[in-house]
């Protein structure tokens with residue numbers, strides 16, 4: 001094994017770990033390892049450094065003596081030539097830009113759509129699907145509540161003829177917004193703006209299985225009080241759901257903004273990770289062609305080091321060490337400590353104080369060569385600590401970060417995949433699918449073919465996708481073979497040349513030319529033939545350049561996937577959810593529109609009919625009331641009047657006990673007469689009751705006719721009529737039985753005349769003969785008798801006759817008490833009743849009670865009908881409003897579905913795959 005160095009480089013003066021400075025010239029120094037001749041790339045790099053890089057100008061041009069490092073990064077760098085690789089990159093970039101533009105446009109449209117949706121959701125709370133509860137028979141809260149709260153109040157009874165009815169029959173619900181079953185069980189829509197309305201039947205829409213997949217990003221996360229989401233959706237007010245949905249949409253919008261920002265960000269992050277001491281830092285330095293990160297044979301990198309273009313830091317090269325638990329903000333110096341680049345070595349071991357450091361360095365390479373700043377995308381390299389039990393988790397988390405576009409895994413060719421490496425790759429492969437593999441230290445391997453086979457064999461199991469693309473993604477290189485400029489520049493103070501294991505000491509370090517496959521680490525051993533070493537060296541550099549080209553392609557391609565794919569996926573989810581929710585709501589709006597339109601079709605005539613019924617019933621009941629009251633009035637007058645009139649003839653069944661008890665007889669008779677009058681009134685009342693009951697039933701029948709089952713009048717109790725305003729005849733009638741009442745003077749007088757005539761006739765009969773017989777009246781008889789008997793005889797007859805007459809009269813009067821007393825009493829009673837206006841008053845009382853009794857159901861029916869008409873009017877107006885709303889919602893959601901579909905088509909057509917990695921390289 002020999003170490004061959006370029007003859008024009010002086011490296012003998014210092015060992016590999018000693019900082020080197022060009023001994024003889026001021027121009028950038030470098031060392032090369034190998035056959036002794038400069039490799040093509042190294043030569044190009046040297047030429048570049050000498051002529052173009054702005055390292056302070058070429059020493060040949062006699063400019064600066066090169067004592068200071070002036071990476072003229074602010075100078076224009078030459079436009080790269082259109083090599084196939086560049087063309088490939090441009091094509092990739094073209095794909096990327098087109099996809100990026102399409103996605104950005106789609107994001108903006110989606111954001112606008114979501115904003116609209118939020119606004120619409122305020123007016124028309126969107127329906128949100130929920131899984132129906134297990135027991136459909138269980139009433140919903142809305143079903144539990146009375147659909148007619150207004151009817152629950154106790155109706156104050158105006159009259160005690162009526163009893164409050166039982167619970168009202170259920171009335172058809174008012175117009176409500178409810179979805180229509182779309183088929184399968186499991187889902188049901190919720191009412192929206194009609195949130196307070198009862199939802200008698202909540203249709204199911206899709207199966208619970210589908211429900212789980214229904215919404216992904218618009219899914220409202222409801223985790224409260226141990227209730228399931230479905231239960232919560234049920235228990236929450238529709239407005240609450242709408243506001244939760246609003247919150248969710250806001251979050252989605254924010255996420256879309258973040259994605260948009262990330263898409264617009266032209267930088268890309270590459271995480272370089274791998275086993276301890278696998279050569280990660282060496283690899284990063286090789287990519288940068290500058291010894292930026294400290295390299296040590298002992299594990300040294302303890303924190304994440306992100307290498308960024310110094311232009312992002314105002315062109316200043318420095319290290320920002322970010323303290324643990326601090327969020328790095330470049331513009332806020334409080335979030336980090338500033339160090340010079342050369343101090344990086346001390347910082348990277350500092351994992352007690354710092355969590356990461358940002359290393360701002362100037363790019364020394366041409367646009368077409370640089371990975372860091374290649375003209376298309378600014379790449380930030382992140383050198384991770386070597387994997388071990390402690391760091392594996394942190395690195396895995398880091399690798400999963402959405403900001404990481406590409407994971408480069410550095411594996412030692414000699415050690416192959418360790419357990420930590422396997423674990424990491426296996427996990428990262430789930431996330432990233434492709435991992436860029438750098439099998440480093442390949443120069444140390446003697447049986448390269450076997451090593452390659454072994455590595456690929458292991459990789460096949462760890463990341464099949466990467467294995468499949470291994471020609472593009474797996475590279476066997478020797479990072480330490482790549483010439484790197486020292487930290488301070490090729491001739492700067494930091495150029496210690498330790499980047500290559502066999503670094504020789506000039507400002508630019510070219511590692512040793514190990515041409516042996518032995519895993520020996522014996523770099524730079526002298527003795528190898530110079531030609532062989534040179535060829536091998538060139539080969540290593542070529543291998544590395546191929547790696548760089550692949551990595552650039554991979555970064556560009558993966559950037560598309562890592563930046564655009566999450567946006568695309570998320571956007572697709574958002575749009576799918578908008579579509580699902582839009583379709584769900586559109587269908588509900590459609591069915592609601594159909595339902596309310598149909599409802600309106602029947603409501604209009606029902607409303608007209610209700611108005612007609614109101615008038616008709618009003619007229620009908622008024623007439624009935626009047627007729628019935630008049631009928632009862634007339635009946636009462638007639639009946640009571642005739643009872644009074646027939647009092648004298650009425651057999652009250654009161655026995656005349658004789659003269660001695662005549663007075664009590666008279667009292668009994670009087671009471672019986674009063675009773676009879678009262679009875680006649682009672683009969684009239686009974687008649688009135690019957691008439692009223694009949695008419696109440698008639699009114700009820702009218703109610704049933706017009707209101708159907710919705711009509712539930714109070715129960716009429718006819719026996720409760722006339723309770724308050726009873727007839728109080730006994731108390732009103734006030735007359736004493738007088739002696740004269742026992743004698744009917746008129747009839748008595750008439751009778752006496754008859755008796756006197758008879759006596760005279762008897763007296764003179766024998767005298768005057770038959771002449772007297774034909775006499776009609778006692779006066780005639782007397783005159784006749786006077787003529788016959790003669791005046792003297794007659795005078796003698798008068799006294800006994802008169803006595804006889806008186807006796808007869810008295811005895812007659814006494815005997816006729818049972819006949820004359822009723823007459824007398826009845827006429828006295830009649831007179832008093834007439835004075836009291838008894839008949840009329842009772843007729844009025846009874847008929848007015850009838851009127852009142854009938855007015856209640858009539859009024860009740862009337863108010864029911866008015867309420868019904870009012871309700872129908874309200875329902876009609878409300879239904880019209882719902883129809884307008886539903887129509888508006890239908891239009892909105894139809895548009896929403898159409899729009900989300902259109903945006904989705906655009907997003908779907910964003911093909912992130914592009915051409916296969918390297919496919920375009922001819």
Ligand SMILES: Nc1nc2c(ncn2[C@@H]2O[C@H](COP(=O)(O)OP(=O)(O)OP(=O)(O)O)[C@@H](O)[C@H]2O)c(=O)[nH]1
Nearest residue numbers: 277278279280281282296299300301386441478479
């Ligand atoms: N022969 C040979 N040695 C290498 C190669 N790459 C790195 N080395 C050496 O391997 C040792 C470790 O290199 P580093 O770059 O520090 O490794 P690392 O993975 O960054 O180490 P940690 O971050 O501390 O885990 C150094 O001595 C390097 O010179 C290579 O390709 N070939």
